[in-house]
Amino acid sequence: MNDILLGTAEPAAPARGGATVGAVVRRLADALSPGPVLCGPDDGVIGDVAIAEPGEPLDGVTGALVLAVGTRAAQAPATVAEAAAAGAVAVAVRVGDDGLPPEVRAAAQDAGVAVLGLPRGLRWDRAEAEIRTALAAPAGVFAAARDGDLFSLAQTVATLTQGVVSIEDGAHRVMAYAGSGDEADELRRRSILGRSCPEPYLALLRRLGVYQRVREGGEVVVVAEQPEMGARRRLVIGVNAGRRPLGTIWVQEGAGPLAEQAPDLLRGAARIAATQLVDHYFQGDAGARLASREELSHSLLTGRFEASALAAHLGIDPAAGADVVAVDLREPADGTARPAADTRRAEAAGIMSVHAAALRENALVVHACGQLYAILPTPAGSARTRTADGPRDPADEGHLVRWAGELVATLRRLTGTPVQAAVAGRAERLSDVPSVKLRGHHALRLLARTPEEAVGTHTRLAPALLVDDVLDLLDRTPRLRFPAVAALAARDREQGTDLARSLLLYLDGFGDVTAVAGRLNVHPNTLRYRVRRAVALTGLDLADPEHRLAATLQLRLDLNARDHTDTAFPEV
Template sequence: MNTAGIGGTDATGTSLRRLADALGTEMMWAGARDRPIGEVVIAEPGDVLADLPGALVLAVGARGADAITVVRSAAEAGAAAVAVRAAPGEDGALTPQVKAAAERAGIALMGIAASVRWDRAEADIRGVLERGAADGTSGHRGDLFSLAQTVATLTRGVVSIEDAAHRVLAYSDSGDEADELRRRSILGRTCPEPYLAHLRQWGVYRRARTGEEVVDVEELPEMGARRRMVIGINAAGRPLGTVWVQEGTRGLAGRTEEVMRGAARLAASQLVDHWFQGDPGARLPSRAGLAHGLLTGRFNSGALAAHLGIAPNASATVVAFDLREPESGDAVSQDARRAEAAEIISVHAASYRRSAMVAQACGQVYAMLPERAAAPSSEGLLTRWAEDLVSALRHHLRTPVQAVVAGTAPRLDDIPAVKLRGHHGLQVLARTPERQVATHTALTASLMVRDVLGLLDRHSEIRHPGLDVLARHDDAHGTEMCRSLLLYLDAFGDVGRVAKDLNVHPNTLRYRVRKAVALAGLDLDDPEHRIAAMLQLRLSREEPGTSPFPGG
């Protein structure tokens, strides 16, 4: 008998009535329908069932008298319902005897149609219970399923997460990629013993329990097992479980080991709760809220440091991400996309820095990477990491994601200020969508000009009157002297380049510049005249939907 927990076991679980309604006509019921379901248990003939309050027992392979025995045993163990194979015409498939046994025992009975495989039925049931968990009944496994799916997306593999007893806690969708071993493990919710024996013989678990080594496990065709990679989930020297990635037909992605390392670190905090029977449903949202508070400055950082497992004197680098999705008006879809991006960023960030935190704010996603003040990461290393991550996000989300390495906060209290730098940097970076990543250092000049233009915009009395005359002349005569002069100044007087950009003859450009200078009363030999002209001309170009920056 194998337990497959899918949520809490209290009275807040998904009811049998809701489960039956959601699964549709292939599921047939007898008996009470309003009892809550807290977990799913796989049972085979001869299994001993005990202490299963609120469970749904899937009687795999039980027919005839065996099915009646499982029904009785499940009821005695406190289970809420039993599912048996319903195949009319075959002995024991929702026969009057099985129904009568269920009614006498006071347990609900589910019939699984002959056309539905047990693994599909279990997956459908899990999906319904997960949706119920999203309504407020979730435990930590919902987060593990999400993590498994994210790892599968990033590695191109088939993922499962097991506890230290080799029980399958969560797994990704596999389609037709799952091998026979995977199917048996998911159906039974545990790895088959013959394969476990091979893993022990090869020393796989011994290696996975020490450090963060990703162990490559060769294929075993005679057991229906393709090549796999596994990493241990460990905390404080205690093995808590493993993350498995089975190779599919496309082969595994190049950064699979890095992704698995990040996933194992993220899973560790959830499995700590599982090990000590804590309340992960409260702990994980709490950690997410505290990380958001650290990012926005809502809480005292010193008080948060110990709770988040960060040294109180640590510095922290902030990297800001924007999906650059078009405004669709569908706020729910955009929230879902950002949540998916945050999950991918979390996996990569945890691989890069064990104590990494990820939070959403201002429609963007921010990674906070705490580090010892004595040995901060180089800006170049962080930029390369961000470039790899943005490439992964663009590939998987199909949006022109951009990122800004905002810099390092010397203290945790300084994170909100650095976050704001990242936010402003993303605003400036938006004018060059072909750039994936920039550092705040590289954007400093652009940010400085932007701030000066903002100041000028708020003080309309600060203007050069000659440039106002030039702008009015363009409006009245349909000429482009303002634009031509600005591009000429931006190009340090490179007439050939600007003329090509404007698609005019170089002599035409020279004429425009001379006339513009004369109308505005400028002296281009005077650096202050040039600065004033560049600033005001940029400001005058700004119209709704445009940028004051050339090329914006």
């Protein structure tokens, strides 16, 4: 049983009142620097806090966290055993720089009880206040990172902005927070401890007109550093539902500057947080709402229900169109160990949601077919924007390509996987979203052949997609063949020769013998011989364009493995 640095494990939600050991530990880790360490199980539910000094009887501590005030290191193992025997869920003791002593860890293991090692210098009354605040919080709050709620959003924003984040409601109460505890300023620590912003700082914000500006909506306000209050530079944006202010999202600068995109990311986060804060005000079931929204979004992507009805539930204009961008995390080619696919996909979906919400209001991010899809609504009428020649304005698509490129760069950096994205195009009507989604799915399949390419577009990949579709059709229709060329490929397999591949590369290379020979790593005369031999065996007329086209299709069919994932929505 090893010491665990606090804040590295996600806590489970308690089944009823109180909070789990893991949830309390996580809160302490966020609020303190340095944070405590934990030894033992973290899923026990703490119902109360009890203070026990040396020699006091441990009565009435069943289900409690016992603060072993004044207990010396030598007494700690016996105190842990006595508290466990009395029914305590956890015991908090002092620890030095070396963490929990082996004797304490052994006592915790024998008794099956959790032990929290609190750092020297932390006042017991502060620890008690922080723990009681955790116990008084709604059960769902500390499961937020798991459930995709405000804590998860705060963590995503902290990761993307490289800052320290807190989300407050309209009464300035801290609802969620994330970011390095080591980089939190004194104001942040006091806000987390007291669950609300200190009044002197609130008064300053009122004098500066900060709250008036954020209530007007959409503006990211910069609040300068206030050294006398222990406050570093901050960004803040209001979270509003129409004209009603719901709360704010704050990003504090840490050890370094905030990310350049921080203001745009805050705008996206505010749009996502609005529905969650509405749940808070009206005591809605955020978990159920999120699950319902995901299901509705998936139905819009797959076409399972009538699009206009789904749009009304999702807050989208039924007459709107939508751009669709498909993203695949891919697996690392080097076999490097990575977190489970579901974990990486959930992390990526949170990041993608903030980016998408920053780009378009009411943006949706949906998981399907092992990939992620951004549905980006466009105002009614703009979906039919055309140039004089008919196709969509390339500059419009270029904006999406740049956005997708920034998203891919962020995901590659944070997930450590070779992410790729495909700008699938625009659905003029929401009912067209499933067909555009299918284009994105096929485009990602083609992009996998060039892993160095970050972003592709359906417009650029259209020729390759056409050829791919033709090959799929031929693959499923055995009577459509060029028998002589098919026999050439079969002959190579039997005799170990390379005539078919040499002929295909020669046709693909427009007869450039020097370049094709270089690709094959053979002498140009060797390539010329192979082509002559292939022509002699098959009866090809290379001067006939139909012969060349038919031979190319047959050779690609025979030499390239076919991916039969042809449905719009294959199994994940």
